[in-house]
Amino acid sequence: METDGNRAWSQVDQQDVRPYMVTGGRTRPRHTMRLVSLLAPGSSPPADPLPPEAEQAVALCRDEPRSVAELAGHLGLPVQVTKVILSDLLDADVLSIQISETSPSRDVNALEALLVGLRKKFPDAA
Amino acid sequence: MRPDGGPVEPAPLLLKIVVAGGFGAGKTTLVSAVSEIEPLTTEEYLTSASASVDSLNGVEAKTTTTVAIDFGRCTFTEPQPMRLLLFGTPGQERFWFTWDDLSSGAIGAIVLADTRRLQDCFPAVGYFEQLGLPFVVAVNEFDDAPHRYSPDEIRQALDLPEQVPVRLCDARRTPSAINVLITLVQHALTRARSSLASPGVRP
Numbered sequence: 001m002e003t004d005g006n007r008a009w010s011q012v013d014q015q016d017v018r019p020y021m022v023t024g025g026r027t028r029p030r031h032t033m034r035l036v037s038l039l040a041p042g043s044s045p046p047a048d049p050l051p052p053e054a055e056q057a058v059a060l061c062r063d064e065p066r067s068v069a070e071l072a073g074h075l076g077l078p079v080q081v082t083k084v085i086l087s088d089l090l091d092a093d094v095l096s097i098q099i100s101e102t103s104p105s106r107d108v109n110a111l112e113a114l115l116v117g118l119r120k121k122f123p124d125a126a
Numbered sequence: 127m128r129p130d131g132g133p134v135e136p137a138p139l140l141l142k143i144v145v146a147g148g149f150g151a152g153k154t155t156l157v158s159a160v161s162e163i164e165p166l167t168t169e170e171y172l173t174s175a176s177a178s179v180d181s182l183n184g185v186e187a188k189t190t191t192t193v194a195i196d197f198g199r200c201t202f203t204e205p206q207p208m209r210l211l212l213f214g215t216p217g218q219e220r221f222w223f224t225w226d227d228l229s230s231g232a233i234g235a236i237v238l239a240d241t242r243r244l245q246d247c248f249p250a251v252g253y254f255e256q257l258g259l260p261f262v263v264a265v266n267e268f269d270d271a272p273h274r275y276s277p278d279e280i281r282q283a284l285d286l287p288e289q290v291p292v293r294l295c296d297a298r299r300t301p302s303a304i305n306v307l308i309t310l311v312q313h314a315l316t317r318a319r320s321s322l323a324s325p326g327v328r329p
Binding site: 119 | 195206233305
């Protein structure tokens with residue numbers, strides 16, 4: 001990890017915090033999540049002030065449901081670390097996993113809808 | 127521990143496309159050409175011991191490698207609420223564990239080929255073939271590529287079955303990238319329809 005030698009330790013970016021600090025030393029999420037699992041607000045507001053990473057995740061999910069991969073990208077954290085943070089929020093019902101219609105590659109209706117959607121949205125494409 | 131549950135809420139139709147390709151083949155470029163958000167890059171841990179995705183114990187292991195995953199998104203309101211998620215993943219064999227997670231439930235895959243290093247996409251082609259996931263090969267046309275190849279030449283070099291589409295593209299241009307997506311969806315649709323028209327079912 002490269003840091004500017006001239007900066008004081010306290011000025012180092014949040015990204016430079018080691019992952020084990022963010023997760024409190026934990027390495028495994030308690031919930032099973034895939035990279036595409038969608039997270040949405042849960043039924044309870046957060047009880048205590050949340051750590052910055054968790055707060056950012058909750059704020060992002062408040063706008064719209066977000067996938068684990070997207071949240072990891074926004075937080076600038078590895079997927080596994082993100083999953084540990086999200087597990088805490090799922091336990092506290094601050095976030096919930098949204099059940100989405102999965103679309104296997106053989107779903108003709110879904111594929112047709114996507115084809116129509118792509119052509120409508122991008123009329124420039126051949 | 128709680129199962130993968132939570133309250134059931136209506137959600138947009140979620141569709142997923144995997145973009146695989148060797149280093150520098152243009153995965154990130156293609157994902158950004160299509161994505162409505164700045165493409166995000168995240169890292170997934172890989173251990174030499176890890177075999178399956180959900181038993182990843184990367185963080186505490188001695189030797190870990192990280193693999194970069196590009197993420198992009200495209201939202202549709204018509205003809206119905208849909209969200210297309212794009213995942214760019216390295217095409218090397220040792221990153222297969224991410225392919226398993228990313229490919230499950232995907233509608234198909236785009237294998238990005240760089241004609242300067244065509245062999246880089248052999249593992250991806252083999253993997254998707256074996257999995258039975260519809261895929262297309264997109265040849266990213268680099269300005270400094272020494273030779274231009276025709277799709278037929280690429281098909282021969284990669285020993286692709288006739289039905290697998292091969293397209294030349296410029297991954298930087300949105301219409302060109304969308305064209306590859308449309309080709310993939312059409313290909314997946316053709317395959318889905320032909321599997322419906324199996325014996326016993328009216329053609």
